Amino acid sequence: xxxxxxxxxxxxxxxxxxxxxxxxxxxxxxxxxxxxxxxxxxxxxxxxxxxxxxxxxxxxxxxxxxxxxxxxxxxxxxxxxxxxxxxxxxxxxxxxxxxxxxxxxxxxxxxxxxxxxxxxxxxxxxxxxxxxxxxxxxxxxxxxxxxxxxxxxxxxxxxxxxxxxxxxxxxxxxxxxxxxxxxxxxxxxxxxxxxxxxxxxxxxxxxxxxxxxxxxxxxxxxxxxxxxxxxxxxxxxxxxxxxxxxxxxxxxxxxxxxxxxxxxxxxxxxxxxxxxxxxxxxxxxxxxxxxxxxxxxxxxxxxxxxxxxxxxxxxxxxxxx
Amino acid sequence: xxxxxxxxxxxxxxxxxxxxxxxxxxxxxxxxxxxxxxxxxxxxxxxxxxxxxxxxxxxxxxxxxxxxxxxxxxxxxxxxxxxxxxxxxxxxxxxxxxxxxxxxxxxxxxxxxxxxxxxxxxxxxxxxxxxxxxxxxxxxxxxxxxxxxxxxxxxxxxxxxxxxxxxxxxxxxxxxxxxxxxxxxxxxxxxxxxxxxxxxxxxxxxxxxxxxxxxxxxxxxxxxxxxxxxxxxxxxxxxxxxxxxxxxxxxxxxxxxxxxxxxxxxxxxxxxxxxxxxxxxxxxxxxxxxxxxxxxxxxxxxxxxxxxxxxxxxxxxxxxxxxxxxxxxxxxxxxxxxxxxxxxxxxxxxxxxxxxxxxxxxxxxxxxxxxxxxxxxxxxxxxxxxxxxxxxxxx
Numbered sequence: 242x243x244x245x246x247x248x249x250x251x252x253x254x255x256x257x258x259x260x261x262x263x264x265x266x267x268x269x270x271x272x273x274x275x276x277x278x279x280x281x282x283x284x285x286x287x288x289x290x291x292x293x294x295x296x297x298x299x300x301x302x303x304x305x306x307x308x309x310x311x312x313x314x315x316x317x318x319x320x321x322x323x324x325x326x327x328x329x330x331x332x333x334x335x336x337x338x339x340x341x342x343x344x345x346x347x348x349x350x351x352x353x354x355x356x357x358x359x360x361x362x363x364x365x366x367x368x369x370x371x372x373x374x375x376x377x378x379x380x381x382x383x384x385x386x387x388x389x390x391x392x393x394x395x396x397x398x399x400x401x402x403x404x405x406x407x408x409x410x411x412x413x414x415x416x417x418x419x420x421x422x423x424x425x426x427x428x429x430x431x432x433x434x435x436x437x438x439x440x441x442x443x444x445x446x447x448x449x450x451x452x453x454x455x456x457x458x459x460x461x462x463x464x465x466x467x468x469x470x471x472x473x474x475x476x477x478x479x480x481x482x483x484x485x486x487x488x489x490x491x492x493x494x495x496x497x498x499x500x501x502x503x504x505x506x507x508x509x510x511x512x513x514x515x516x517x518x519x520x521x522x523x524x525x526x527x528x529x530x531x532x533x534x535x536x537x538x539x540x541x542x543x544x545x546x547x548x549x550x551x552x553x554x555x556x557x558x559x560x561x562x
Numbered sequence: 563x564x565x566x567x568x569x570x571x572x573x574x575x576x577x578x579x580x581x582x583x584x585x586x587x588x589x590x591x592x593x594x595x596x597x598x599x600x601x602x603x604x605x606x607x608x609x610x611x612x613x614x615x616x617x618x619x620x621x622x623x624x625x626x627x628x629x630x631x632x633x634x635x636x637x638x639x640x641x642x643x644x645x646x647x648x649x650x651x652x653x654x655x656x657x658x659x660x661x662x663x664x665x666x667x668x669x670x671x672x673x674x675x676x677x678x679x680x681x682x683x684x685x686x687x688x689x690x691x692x693x694x695x696x697x698x699x700x701x702x703x704x705x706x707x708x709x710x711x712x713x714x715x716x717x718x719x720x721x722x723x724x725x726x727x728x729x730x731x732x733x734x735x736x737x738x739x740x741x742x743x744x745x746x747x748x749x750x751x752x753x754x755x756x757x758x759x760x761x762x763x764x765x766x767x768x769x770x771x772x773x774x775x776x777x778x779x780x781x782x783x784x785x786x787x788x789x790x791x792x793x794x795x796x797x798x799x800x801x802x803x804x805x806x807x808x809x810x811x812x813x814x815x816x817x818x819x820x821x822x823x824x825x826x827x828x829x830x831x832x833x834x835x836x837x838x839x840x841x842x843x844x845x846x847x848x849x850x851x852x853x854x855x856x857x858x859x860x861x862x863x864x865x866x867x868x869x870x871x872x873x874x875x876x877x878x879x880x881x882x883x884x885x886x887x888x889x890x891x892x893x894x895x896x897x898x899x900x901x902x903x904x905x906x907x908x909x910x911x912x913x914x915x916x917x918x919x920x921x922x923x924x925x926x927x928x929x930x931x932x933x934x935x936x937x938x939x940x941x942x943x944x945x946x947x948x949x950x951x952x953x954x955x956x957x
Contacts (some may be wrong), residue, residue: 266648267648268652270644274641366762370733377738377760378733378738379691379735379736380666382691394869463640465640469667469763511635512649514595516635
């Protein structure tokens, strides 16, 4: 076993046996939310970090995933539907991504960012007003299939692992190099024969798919969604960006670390600091951004890259990817 | 530097608990939105809980224990509210959960409480569905939103007898649920609904909708709104010179003291459904209002008194419970039958509701820049003005 594999397998095993050792629902709840946000951060990062297409409206895909599954269950399918509904949620989000990406990625600059922002707001209004299908503001209730949190824990662990693995594989493949090329210089990428519209679209589809799966899981786990919860601009779309930036955009593990910080540290402040907790969390974010301008993982890798370059001229970009 | 810090902490710790170790405390978990858009309501409720706890403890507490509410900020987010309750149940081991503000959060908390078989008292979340699930551990102190209008209905039947109505509501769970009850009532009674329109939460320009209202000339304009929209709807109605027989609000925004300031003279004669006013004849209602106003320098509305009453219901339940386990507290809570400043509290089942308190709701009207209770007659503090004078006939 290589050293790198040990670093991966040992923590993974620890995470896996954790629920067996601690059967505390509160702690499991926090870990489940952390892993949910890992999925969200990592999938946003594929598009925003590696491909350089900043999305201000990923709640559109999150909400679409949640609603696709919810509507499926509401239409009288057996509750087990909700589980293969995860796939339906992901595919619905990817389909939506195809539609918006196909239109917007022909353009450059802020058009895509602004279009998804608008898209997520439009979808929120649709979900709010199309009452026959979505129940409008009353939301959709779905009584969770398991009473035991352990089941959800393993399911979201699997989803998070698959997401990270998928992004890792994509970034090691030809696709990944195309994405980086597009991020660095679209004209140069085109002149090399890369169809930028197509590859930006592929990046968006993968990102949207996992975001949709996460939305669908959220619906399964929380048992209740309404348009204000799943299409929220500040609590979903913006937090996905923050989580990525905290940990380090365009690094594999950065968004995951950012997600864990976001969930666990903000909860810690809420419990131990009390009424001023948001101020403390805000200050922490400012401090992180001041001292780790490329995110925590990003800045560490950069420092390591500088040191390596001094010794053997290694390219930091490769380390980062 | 470090020494001063340690000394300061030590001093704080000493002042924090004067009675020291012998004092026994019983803690009850309360999630509330203290930050975010609903913070205003959460803050008022927090003050009411704490004021009630002080009073209860001054009278000797509960079975020799000091009653203390562990109030935690949910930020109005369903997943944070859920996390707080998970923590209350699994780490703090509280046998009883009370509170939350919005329907959305109350609903999520209720689902968690039912799952862990811990009694939960809903205090302000009004959407009907919360007590329509047949849940055994979920109780509700406030009436469901479909009953918010009962006072208005009886006013319609006895006094107003309207023929047509325009219904405007904020497109949220509360707005939908409340306006739905009004629509069903109107359909059953043959009142013509000329307009039925939900608007965006946070909207500021209502003139397009109000123009429609003006051209349809309904007898009643009925609105379910929060604070800003309630004020703006009235101001813009005045500007457009819309003259129905009456403007009626469905609770929430139309009952807040800030509504009187924001809408100013446009609020005059506006009616609203409400759950409570300081003029109700329940024992302690007026005292609560005066004490709260003196202590915090602002007037409480029905949300404040709901929290205040919830604290007393909690103390009463704990006193009657044989032991302080979730099961025994649930049994005691189910047998609650008491009078509070908010009104009589008793949890019963009817229609699809279970463990639901039922009470009379009132109608108030703004008269001379003050809220007056106008309906039902035996609770009225002033006579209603109906139909209301046209805008241009007012001086």
